[in-house]
Amino acid sequence: MTILVTGAAGFIGAFVARALLERGERVIGLDNLDSYYDPALKRHRLEMLEAHGDFRFVRADIADFAGMVETLGGEREAVRVVVHLAAQAGVRHSLENPFAYARSNLLGHLAILELCRHRLPRLERLVYASSSSVYGANTEVPFAEDQRVDRPVSLYAATKRADELMSETYARLYGIPQIGLRFFTVYGPMGRPDMAYFAFADAIVEGRPIRLFNHGRMRRDFTWIEDVVAGVLAAADHRPAREDGVPHRIFNLGNHRPVELLTFVHLLERAIGREAVKEFAPMQPGDVVETCADITAARRELGFAPTTPLEEGLPRFVAWHRRWRGW
Numbered sequence: 001m002t003i004l005v006t007g008a009a010g011f012i013g014a015f016v017a018r019a020l021l022e023r024g025e026r027v028i029g030l031d032n033l034d035s036y037y038d039p040a041l042k043r044h045r046l047e048m049l050e051a052h053g054d055f056r057f058v059r060a061d062i063a064d065f066a067g068m069v070e071t072l073g074g075e076r077e078a079v080r081v082v083v084h085l086a087a088q089a090g091v092r093h094s095l096e097n098p099f100a101y102a103r104s105n106l107l108g109h110l111a112i113l114e115l116c117r118h119r120l121p122r123l124e125r126l127v128y129a130s131s132s133s134v135y136g137a138n139t140e141v142p143f144a145e146d147q148r149v150d151r152p153v154s155l156y157a158a159t160k161r162a163d164e165l166m167s168e169t170y171a172r173l174y175g176i177p178q179i180g181l182r183f184f185t186v187y188g189p190m191g192r193p194d195m196a197y198f199a200f201a202d203a204i205v206e207g208r209p210i211r212l213f214n215h216g217r218m219r220r221d222f223t224w225i226e227d228v229v230a231g232v233l234a235a236a237d238h239r240p241a242r243e244d245g246v247p248h249r250i251f252n253l254g255n256h257r258p259v260e261l262l263t264f265v266h267l268l269e270r271a272i273g274r275e276a277v278k279e280f281a282p283m284q285p286g287d288v289v290e291t292c293a294d295i296t297a298a299r300r301e302l303g304f305a306p307t308t309p310l311e312e313g314l315p316r317f318v319a320w321h322r323r324w325r326g327w
């Protein structure tokens with residue numbers, strides 16, 4: 001089966017594409033290789049994928065609908081599933097660069113919906129990335145899919161919630177089967193250098209101080225990349241059904257075991273073998289104090305069962321970080 005993976009040069013996209021290739025699918029990987037973070041890392045991930053004969057890379061911008069359709073060309077005819085992971089990610093960057101989010105996450109998501117509606121004749125379903133950040137100012141943990149999600153604390157979160165609403169509309173109006181996945185702090189080798197676990201590792205290795213916001217009193221539901229990939233693949237195989245007949249479902253994909261920021265730093269120090277220089281700082285705009293996923297629905301319907309604790313995953317990330325950074 002042919003599967004289109006957008007954001008395939010990105011962290012989660014590359015792992016998803018690799019897992020699909022390993023189970024025998026044909027993958028078209030689409031990405032614009034933007035420079036939000038080091039494009040060398042994106043090229044490194046693509047090299048891994050290009051080692052598989054059934055992988056084809058397409059460089060295109062999802063926000064440019066006509067250009068994307070043209071670049072995809074006749075490949076469109078075979079696509080049965082779209083896994084849409086391309087986005088402008090990162091909460092903090094959305095404070096400084098809001099238009100990048102409107103472009104890739106609003107216009108880009110709409111363009112993917114239009115692609116599915118008009119240009120993919122054999123499409124069976126669309127799986128797309130949302131985020132735990134949609135829970136915003138909610139304080140009731142764990143976060144469950146049926147909680148209110150109209151109190152975003154960053155523009156990033158607002159665009160991800162808007163994606164869910166656009167998808168709901170397209171499922172209702174045009175019957176496009178869709179599954180939205182709310183990811184919770186995904187980490188692992190070849191990860192995103194802008195995320196705390198990676199940026200902290202860089203700082204610890206270089207002897208630079210790390211800043212612990214909200215004086216370290218934060219909790220995050222860190223989710224190991226391979227656990228997330230299993231959930232994404234299960235979603236790609238799943239027929240979204242709802243009592244009202246609208247073929248759209250949203251699932252949390254998190255580890256369901258939040259970890260204190262200071263515990264996380266301690267585990268990182270242990271894996272690296274050096275102590276961090278810690279600076280305690282107040283809460284940052286856009287941040288939330290705690291994330292924790294209620295994964296009852298994903299467990300029941302997708303068989304989602306994360307098994308990797310941070311104690312196991314972080315040393316694996318650090319082993320890769322050592323090779324990548326050469327320390």
Ligand SMILES: NC(=O)c1ccc[n+]([C@@H]2O[C@H](COP(=O)([O-])OP(=O)(O)OC[C@H]3O[C@@H](n4cnc5c(N)ncnc54)[C@H](O)[C@@H]3O)[C@@H](O)[C@H]2O)c1
Nearest residue numbers: 007009010011012032034061062086087129131183185186
């Ligand atoms: N990593 C996490 O913890 C996390 C958490 C919640 C949600 N998400 C979401 O999961 C998805 C994947 O995240 P990731 O961590 O792999 O991020 P990533 O930045 O590594 O991957 C996204 C990829 O999309 C590409 N891209 C961005 N804008 C594009 C455009 N306009 N056209 C084509 N390609 C474009 C980028 O070049 C990048 O390779 C994103 O939608 C993100 O918002 C990630």
